[in-house]
Each structure stands twice: as structure tokens, then as C-alpha cells.
Amino acid sequence: MLYQDLVFELEVDGSLRDIYAFKTTVDDWNRLLSLSSSLGKAAYFCDxxxxxxxxxxxxxxxxxxxxxxxxxxxxxxxxxxxxxxxDEIELDLDPREITSQADLDLVLNFCAKIGQEIKRDIVITPENLPEVIYLCYLADQDKWQRLERP
Known part of the structure; x- marks a missing residue:
């Protein structure tokens, strides 16, 4: 995926982008927790x-x-x-933070690692619109797919 090709998907419009894995289990969440420190600097907050x-x-x-x-x-x-x-892993990110190909690569690699670990497809959508899929990581094929724009 090229940064310059995702202008629409990464448009700064005041909303976040959501990252989903559907039909998950607590075991999938446990794998995410175990993996989190290897994905980046992880911090947990309660209240x-x-x-x-x-x-x-x-x-x-x-x-x-x-x-x-x-x-x-x-x-x-x-x-x-x-x-x-x-039963649904939902993460969010601010598209204002993705300003280069290197930033995009970090996000895509992060998502792919989660998809590989939990053996599920990962999708990137507009905030609170899980049915509007911009990008999909196909875990069984280890590849990204860009879906049609709405």
C-alpha cells in the first residue's frame, strides 16, 4: 500500500480510523495483550x-x-x-498521525502482526463504521487488500 494512494482513506476529517478483528474470543485478546509490548511501547490505564x-x-x-x-x-x-x-477487537488511531509512507508502514505492519497472531483478518474503517471497510489484511494470504471507496 502506498501512502499517496490512500489520500481518501487517511483524510483528516476530525474522526478516527478504527481497526477491527471480528468474531474474536478472550483468547484472542490474551494473545493481543501478550504481543502488545513487542508491537510498540505499551501503556495500560484503568480509570x-x-x-x-x-x-x-x-x-x-x-x-x-x-x-x-x-x-x-x-x-x-x-x-x-x-x-x-x-467478541470484537477494536482499536483506533488518529489519521493526523499518519503523515508519510513510513508512518503508514508502521500501522500496516502492526495490524498484520495482530492478524497473524490471532489468525484473523484485520480491517481498517472510518470511526464507528465497521461495515465500511477501507483496507483489509487477509491473514490466510498475508496480504493487504484495498476495498472500493464508498
């Missing part, structure tokens, strides 16, 4: 306060009384997840 990263996602999903955030710093690009539901 806005930095805390040690839980060893399992079960403890996060069992704790509905608090807000949870995992932020992964890819060297100035921040990818976040709030642990909304166990």
Missing part, C-alpha cells in the same frame, strides 16, 4: 491512571466498573483499545 498491564483479558472484561485503555506507541503514532467487548 485514566496508568497501571500494570493485566496478565489476562478476563480480568479486564470481568471488571465492568472501571474504564480500561491500552495505548501502544508506535514511535509517535498511538493506537488505542478500550476493551469494549470480547
Amino acid at each position: 485514566g491512571d496508568e497501571a500494570p498491564l493485566p496478565s489476562t483479558a478476563n480480568s479486564i472484561f470481568d471488571d465492568a466498573d472501571h474504564s480500561h485503555l491500552l495505548r501502544i506507541n508506535l514511535g509517535g503514532l498511538f493506537i488505542n483499545t478500550h476493551f469494549f467487548v470480547a
